Amino acid sequence: MSDFKMLGLSERLVTRLTENGITDPTPIQNRAIPVALEGRDLMGLAQTGTGKTAAFGLPLAQIMLTEQVKPGPRGVRGLVLAPTRELANQIFENLLMYLGKSHLRLNIVVGGKSIGAQIKRLERGTDILVATPGRLIDLMERRALDLGNTRFLVLDEADQMLDLGFIHALRKIAAVLPAERQTMLFSATMPKQMNEIAQTYLTSPVRVQVSPPGKAADKITQSVHFIAQSEKSGLLKELLGEHREELALVFSRTKHGAEKLKRNLESAGFAAESIHGNKSQGQRDRALKAFKEREARVLVATDVAARGIDIPDVRHVYNFDLPNVPDSYVHRIGRTARAGAEGRAVAFCSPDEAGLLKDIQKILKMDVPVASGRPWEGVQPSANKGKPANSPGKGRRRRPARGRGHERKAG
Template sequence: MLFENLNIIEPIKRALEDAGYKEPTLIQEKSIPIGLKGLDLLGCAQTGTGKTAAFAIPVLQNIINETQEKDTNKKSIKALILAPTRELAIQIGESFEMYSKYTNVKSAVIFGGVSQNPQVKVLKEGVDILIATPGRLIDLINQKFIKLDNVKHFVLDEADRMLDMGMIHDVKRIITKMPNKRQNMLFSATMPKEIRNLVESILKDPVKVEVAPVSSTVDTISQGVYFVAKKDKKNLLIDILKDESIKSLLVFSRTKYGANNITKQLAKAGIEALAIHGNKSQNARQIALNSFKDGSIRVLVATDIAARGIDVEDLSYVINYDLPEVPETYVHRIGRTGRAGHNGAAFSFCDSEERKYLRDIEKVIKQSIPVIESHKYTEELPKEVREIPKVERNKSERGHNNNSKNNKSNKNGRIGRNNWSHKRKSKNKSNN
């Protein structure tokens, strides 16, 4: 299947060709035809599967067709895309700009944490597609800068993350501002009860598309876990970063304070890194993200909420400095690498207090994460790990990694060049 087989109109098809898109991902292949028909869609897909293009392309094409039928140049908000974080909203906005470069459709992104004045100015000039975070959108609606009376297409992206962040009530308020007759598309990696209730309240006879559920990890991601004392985590991270073949590394911290502290410890070791989390200003977050994307810094340290929407091409390595308390979050984190068919590596540091989190993660992903032993900061292998029959652990490792060398550490306790490095093969560029 190629993009040219999906009945996409010429201007969008040409933009996709410019971006190097050839073959759609599975979520795109299944969702785009449904979206083009104007049907409601429920997409269950984890991060990194290409879902942005899965909804952006049909929304853009439908707006173009509807505008031609009415033969009007009047700019009003015809599509609303809600995203939980500024970073994700910006990423979605960049995708719409890319796909619409040969059209007259205008899109804009609004989010909090910055002055509203430039955003209001763009809105007054007229916008067809609005990408927004809920808080800033409600604020500008209340100030009467935004009307949603003409919205024909509504997309709710990462609904489960909005639930986690306490945004669902804002989403419900926004929905009441739109016409009842519209196309709805909702995407979520998980389907807790509250999201299922939301689906039932806003989607009408939706077509369900399920790709790579949250309990699964992408096959192209090699995984490993280090058992290490909490006090030695910083030393282990510094030791790993002595490998110069690691060009970019995303490190996850459970807390904002932890992210700042990791950054300081790396700086003391002469390793430049920046942190990105909710307490940082939007300008600081954008500087950090851009510096990471352009290679100015090797290491970006992030909390879970701030990391949503980070889409860095060819990001090969992720480290869970702290294991997440929610098992599904592990899948979201490591999904920052191994995107759109590329290879990647994700490694976790596990101290004695986090072993219960590791067990929960392995239950959710239905596999054992290979243990990296014999590094110089290793703790004694936990009893619950030692008791796993060797044949069972070997079987798990073979099922997860075709190359068993990826699970060995060198004599210096580091992964080593051959084990960190992965050949980046893909038929096309990441499809957002």
């Protein structure tokens, strides 16, 4: 199957996609869309940046447009759950793009926005509702919506919902949904707990997997610098200075560290923004807007806040701090090389992070090529060294000072 029409999508949707420059389905879309259009439950596994939103959004839009059904007062026909506000907003924007001007009513409910205004918008009923679990529970408790006739459920980034502790909220939501429904679950990784979600939500699902869990995008050039924590900031500025006109996403492990690093970069003359849990929704929206419109070329983020960032122009991802959860590394670097583009992922590894890098390399099933420094104790390259690193340091090799093994906060 070479285009969206052959997958079974309507002329209307295909036209909308073409108008927006989307003509070729990705592998996950090729395999998931026909299954979804058949009404089957679906478990889709694909790495970040492979087009999972369209894999469920397009068939959901087509089914909704075809059915001659209207939602009742406060009713919801289709529910899409996402773990973060940013991802929910991204899904909502994509659905609006797919549907264009149609009779369908779309709504989004997330934390950080006026719950009173959301309650009012839900009164007339909703065809497709995009929601974060926490805010949805709040609205359920206020009897602001009715999920008793919801026939379609999508769980996007289900692995991240587990990481954020939403399993209890999901159980509460499942209890009020009708048993007869179509459910689609999408995830970048498949942790062991995912089986519990699958058994709770899905009935005889078709499993679609287009890349092994943990595999990074093929077009991402990865490298690691072994460096003392105190020297990370200086190295980051040096590397960012080599591509000032290109967009770069920098990951910090903590909210405090992200804000401190952003201020540090600003003082060095970089146009930088930050998104993390201590920011209001309005501040996060403004930061993302500035980054998308290239008013800021550097965005410093924490893992949770970065879910839902879908900006094709991000060329560089820096792991200023390595993540505590190895799978998060895959999510992070998946923010670059979107939609088939090329990207670069650079990791900084301090002495205290040696074990974290070892865990990351284990799920990648490869050694991250070394750009500078020597591996700390606990990270020894194996026979599988992969391709030589395209070092962003223009071929220079640094020997970082070995710290005392005490990791300081990011920035």
